[in-house]
Amino acid sequence: MNLGAYFARHAQTFVGSLGRIAAAPIAALMTMAVVGIALALPLCLHVFLQNASAATAGWNEALDLSVYLTKSATDARTQAIAAQLKSRADVADVRVVTAAEALAQFRQYSGFGGALDALKDNPLPNTLIVTPAIAAGTPAGTAALQSAIAAMPDVDKVQLDTEWVKRLAAMLDLLHRVVLLAGLLLGVGVALIVGNTIRLDVLNRRSEIEVMKLVGGTDGFARRPFLYSGFCYGFGGGVLALVLVGIAIAAISGPVGRLATLYGSPFRLSGVHVGTAAFVLIAASVLGLLGSWLAASRHIRAINPS
């Protein structure tokens, strides 16, 4: 058989498979819907994480250091330390919060005004809020700055509020793993769903397969149309998953945008990336092929003319 005839034969089988799917569109759509929903789940999680990562990406750099001075540091000494810090290359800005200002703020926001009045003197130290320069905004850079400031005289404690950012990053990391695992499990599920549909297809067309075998058709020949069907189920399911996630994003992007605006953030929900969409379609098709291959091979082998 020459190459052109080979491709013509495949195209013919492919069109034949499409025809059979079109002949029973409800059943085929049901399978595609199940595949689509199974794939939409991890895809939704992925898009959520992608947006969460994008929304929090700037936070690490914007971190300030809180420098608590010892109680013995006078206001003049505080100003001197601030000036010294400001001259450093890795410091962008230093803001002085005197003990008196801190107490006033605390009184205003905490609601402990009465309790504070009972205190003989101000328990709060002078504080410097140090903003690292952009170049030093890496975790390592801020850590180096932190230890340098901590070593200075009259500095009691330097607090870097990265703990919760680290926790957030770890949480996002964990969720990434969960998405991966869910994707793997549901991927296996998709192969099984398609496999089961193909199994029923094979059993429904048992007599046809028998005839093919009787006139000298190999198992591979009988299997071919089912592989195309499996591919179509997978690909169709992938398209459906993308549509479902697209609808979900469209439905919540308005409220998310308004919420972000209320927080003064320009953040907008981003959709499924082109690369991700391509991956979903390819993965869905491959899973459909795999499921149909396994089911069709097994059940066609079991059919023998009698």
Next chain:
Amino acid sequence: MIRFDQVHKRYPNGREALAGVSFKIERGEMTFLTGHSGAGKSSILKLIALIERPTRGQVTVGERNTNTIKPRAIPQFRRQIGVVFQDHKLLADRPVADNVALPLIIAGVPRREIDKRVRAALDQVGLLGTERSRPLELSTGEQQRVGIARAVVAKPSLLIADEPTGNLDPDLALEIMRLFKRFNDVGVTVIVATHDVHLIDQFGARRIVLGEGRVAVETPR
């Protein structure tokens, strides 16, 4: 062409269909297998087409001992045999042309060649013009002739038929038998299993009569 040597066939349910059958059919011969139902006619055809394997003994088809043919090689082996069934075994959801073309598609014959050979085969059985019809739109006799066209379209050297006239009235049955005779006239080895003794009396072909799983009578050619 075909040789049975002390062939036994016992089915899993314990029924012994063949109990030591031996005979020989030469290339280009036309042979009728007869006997009451259950005498082993179908079993013999199934052993020839490798639908079943002998329990004991040896079946030789075209100089090949079928016991040595591995399952993988069965499709290739079947392509040199045309088989006609009592119930036609046509694909009801495909047009006549596709049904007849199936063996050629399986063998990988180019499309243009397929169309030509399908028309030639339909012409031989007198059904030219029914290409686009569905099998169920045809009469039983016509359906059987579509089955015969499919069996001969790949030009096999051996044609076997299991009760091909079982569902037909005498006139149609005679017509079908004459069709087989015509293929035999051009050199195809033909084996027809039938219980219709009156019908085959009208043909001077050789007859193997089976009874109790054995060859009871063998008329000379």
